[in-house]
Structures are given as C-alpha cells and as structure tokens.
Amino acid sequence: MTKSDNRPAAAAVSRRISRSKMVRRETIIGWLFILPALLMYATFVLLPLLLSIQYSFFRWNGIGPMIWVGLKNYRTIMEVPDLLGTIFNAFRLVVWFSFIPVGLGLVVASVIHRVATGRFGTVARTVLFLPQVIPLVAAGIIWGWLLALPGLINQVLRAVGLGAITRAWLGDFDWALPAVGLIGIWVLLGFCTVLLSTAITKIDPAFYESARIDGASWFTEFVKITIPLLRHEIGVCLTVTVIAALAAFDIVYVSTAGGPGNSTAVPGIQIYILAFTEQRIGLASALAVMLMVLVLIVILPIQRLSREST
C-alpha cells in the first residue's frame, strides 16, 4: 500500500525537480541570450552616462588632475547667461522643430485625406518625406547655401518685391534661430505628414461620411474628428520632434555653429565647444547631464497624455 502510494508522489517530486531544473536551465540560457546586448549597452551607453555624472562634479581639463568642485559646475550654468541661454534656445527650437511641423502636418494630412486620396496624395507624401532620409548634415549645407546672401530665398524675395528685407539670414542675430528652425521644418514636416496621414486612413470612414453628409466644413471635421482620434499619433510626432529639437546638433553645427554670437547655440553645440575646444570637461558634463534630465522631464508628460484612454 505504502509503496504504491509512494510511487506517484515520488514521480511528482522527481517531475518537480526536473521542472525546477528546466526553469533553472531556461534562466541560464536566457541570461546567455541577453548578455551580449547588455554588455554592449552597459559598456558604451550606461558606463559613459555614469562617467558624465561623475565628471560633472569635477573641474578637469582632460589631461591634468581632476579637482572635486561639488555642484559648482551646475551653479555656473545657472548663472552664466550664455550657458543658460543654450537651454532657452533649445526651447525656442521646439516651436520650429516640433509645434509647426506637427500642426502643419496635421493640416496637410487632413487635406490629403479630403482632396487628394488618389495618386496625387501618394506622390505628395513621398515627396514631402524625401528630406527625412538624407543626412541632417546635408540638409544643413543645402540650406546654408539657400539662406546665404546670393541664395535662392533672397532671390525669391527680390522677385516678389521684398528686396528690402533680404539679408544673410543665418548671420543675422534676430533671424538666425528662425532660419535654423526653417531647416527643421523642411526635414520634419514630411515625417509628421506621412505618419499622421497613414493614421487618418485607419480611422473608421463612417465618422467622416456622416460628417460629410451633414455638409461639415473642413475645419469642423478637423477639430471634431481628426484631432481627437489621432491623439496617440500626435503624441508620437511630438515625442520624436521634441527630442530632435532639444538634442539638435548636426543642423546647427553645419549651418551656424551656434552663431552669430550665441544666438543659435543649443546644449548639444555648447557641450561640444566646452569639451573639445575649451577643454572644460566638468562644465560640459554638467550641461550634458542637464540636457538628459531635461529631455526626460519634457517627454514623460507627452507620453502619459497620449497614452491615456481616449
């Protein structure tokens, strides 16, 4: 009796043992699968990230001894207008790189949806997308030439009788930042348009049909249907473009290098100058840490808003 009672129990125990053995095996194999990716990520991203934080508490010229200065680098950034100004410039770029492309992209996507559903719409989307695939450096060089004194922009202005306002746009203290912003619009408009336009086609057409039977204007349709139903995609566009603005480097470096004066200097450019031309590693790292925290602070609410149930 006892023997026959024992047998299934023993089998269950040994099954449990082999099960736990299997689970342990799966754990080990799983970690082996993860290890290479984790190793690369840890070595070339997480370690430099921690070093950035460490450097930010020191004064260091890259060669000599590192001197602990506590929070002094952060205080310097808050107190020196040219350094703090880079963060304000980054936010001014958000208007050009993010708000305008997303807003205009929404309008264009809904216009395509209403008046150009066929071939014309497809061609328009592909053409607008073109600047997205070329290197940002190339975009900067192209526009550097277009916005120059003899360039296309001034030529067009002269042709329409606005010769009086022509100037070297990227060399003008007041106009350089909007001019850089224009490059951002050129690059990012197509991305927003195509993303939003793809999303519109997934909205149940019944919404639009009933609105159109009622003779709803483009504007009513836009505000009442398109914007609320595209909330998630608008959030995606905002996230991508806001990061592009706050972390901008390539376009600014090539078109203005932060000038004239500091009028287009953004954190990315200032970090580069501080670290690699002025050898102030601690200060550059403090600005780098502030930039990373800033991006997180701005992106998290956008993510939360767009993920909330509609």
Next chain:
Amino acid sequence: MMKIGYGELFWGRALLLGLMAFTILPFISIFVTALHPSGTVPGGLEWPADPQWGNFVEAFKVANMTALLASSTFIVIAVVPVSLIISTMAAFAIGLLRIPGSRVLLSLFVFGLTLPFGGIIVPLYYLERAMGIYNTRLAIVLPLIGLYMPFAVYWMRAHFVNMPAEISEAAKVDGASTWDLFWRIHLPLARAPIASLGILMSVWTWNQFLLALVLVEDPTQRTMAGALGAFQGHYATDIPLLCAGTILILLPTLLIFVLFQRHIITALLQGAVKG
C-alpha cells in the same frame, strides 16, 4: 456622396503643390549651382551658360569618394548584422523566456530610448582613448551597436510578445530545446520586423554625424555624413564644388530611398510608433 466644394479642392491642392515645391526646390537649387564654374558665386536658381559637369568628377576626386563609400559601407556592415543578432536574442529572452529580473532589464533598455547622443559623447571620447580605439572605425562601430540596443531590443520584444503563446507551448511539448525554439521557430517568423530594423539602422548609421566628428579625425575612416562635415570645412568658400560634393554624398541614400521607398517609410513610421 461626399460634398467637397471646388474652392476647397483648389485651395487644398494648391497647398500641397506649394509644400512640394518647398521640399523640392532646395535640391534643384544645389543641383543647378553645382553646374556653375568652380569658385564662382552664382544666383540661387540660375541655369549656367556653360554647365560644368566636370565639377562632379572633381568633387568625386577631392572628396575621395571611393574611400568614403568603402568606409561607410564597412561601418554599416560591421554595425547592422551584429546589432540585429544580439538585440533579437536579448528580445527573445526578455519577451518569451521566464527569467527573474527581466522586467527590470526591460526598463533599463527602455530608459535609453530618449537618451541624446550629446549626453554621453564626452566620456565616450576619453573611454575610447583609454581603450585604444580612438580614431579607428571601431570608435564609431562599437558605440553605435550599444546605442542601438534600447530601440532594437524594444522593437523586437514588441514582435515576440505579440506572437501567440501556443506556438512556443506546442514546440515545448514536442521537446524542443530553448535554442531550437529560437532558431527553428521564432527566428523564421520574425523576418519582417528584423528586415525593417535592419533598414532603419543602416540609414541611421550612414547618416551618423556626431560620433564620426568627435571620435574619428581622419575623414576617410568616417561615415558619409561625417565625411561631408569635413568636406564642408575645406570647401566652404567654393560653393559650386561644395554643392557637387553634397549631391554625390546624397546620391546613395536617395537612390536607396527610391528603390525601397515603401519599406523605408513603413519602417521609419513603425519605428516611431513603437518607440
């Protein structure tokens, strides 16, 4: 049927045509400018009396295009396959295997999604000097693989967790080992997302500028975008030649875009939505 007035049709299409012109004209402007005699300063949109097609040949030579193409191709080939393999393996383990701590790991990777490259470029420079890979192509290759991990793992995991659980269970009942499950069953099913990810990472690598600028001094060891930066430094005053060089450097990406248009657009959009 739908009621759309002629006025709206007209203004809507006019807006689209206007924006298309805004997108295309810059390309036409640099193309026309590139045909002017080297060293002159032409207008923005002015067909030259005597088109200098030789400028392209000249730019090809001074920019050392053969070396640049080879260097960029090498970097892409070194970065993309390795990134695909290790990120797919990690995503498979995080998404489908029961491993203690995998949630924490996932958040660790997700945390890297918003990280600006500028935030870590300074320590990366000193780290690579210490490792002895500064000013070699590895200086771009290794950090790029690391920097792509958050996005690549997140992207592939999203694919794996959306696969029906029955697939894995059935394979386990048949006695498949974890390796079989990965190699024979899930990898073949993941071809489409892997292809999209590969396209994305190739474009990003080709266009990478900051890492090339800071970590590699020799332009012929850089990516295309990095080399273009150096080219601009040297020929900023010779506008027709600069435009010719820019066009040459744009050409490969534009060509690839025209060929794989639909794939690239879909990949970039999915990438954004998932990321």
